[in-house]
Amino acid sequence: MTRDEALELALGLPDTSAAPHFDRTAVKVAKGRIFATFSADGHDMNVKLTPDEQPIYVDSAPDLLGAIPNAWGRQGWTQLKLAAADRSLVEALLTAAWRGAAPQPAPRRRRQG
Template sequence: MITTKDLRQLALSFPEATEEPHFEKTSFRVKKKIFATHDTNNNRLTIKLSEADQDLFSLIDKSMIYPVANKWGKQGWTIVELSKVSEEVLKDALATAYCEVAPKKLADMVRNEE
């Protein structure tokens, strides 16, 4: 199971990533743009993906990774159930979300590590 500590460590491992409050959640950002929010009460992560990446990750298991069920979901916001996801899939999903919002130079740094 992914712990809050594990998630924080992974999200903050990306270049220039920061952690800030976002309403009742914790957000992870790069250059002030949110790439993920963590809802500790529901053990759920919401990440920003492109439509294509959202479709691709949802194919893994629709009970584990799925679009937010409103207009935000149509904009790529995707829920990850932390109690169901493996560390490997989470790392890939977070990296993809980070690269979706990060400036090209920072995103390329992450892509080149993979």
């Protein structure tokens, strides 16, 4: 998959926008939470998974995925080699990352009475 194809998938999720982020392009949800970044050279995409989700995805495709080797990686940030990735894996990663970053609806108050 190309960087542009993956970026298009990310921007197809609800309430998302792209913005420069250091030497990368970040994709954010409403309220500015970043859930994915794309390298300028198009080689990789980083996504913010939960620390529980990260090993499940990495174990499913260890040749394509890995935790970023620093404190960000311990928080769930995971790198994907885009060129060898298929659409279904990219969609699954982006959706999981988006769900973790998207604002959660306020809980409904129970009526008493």
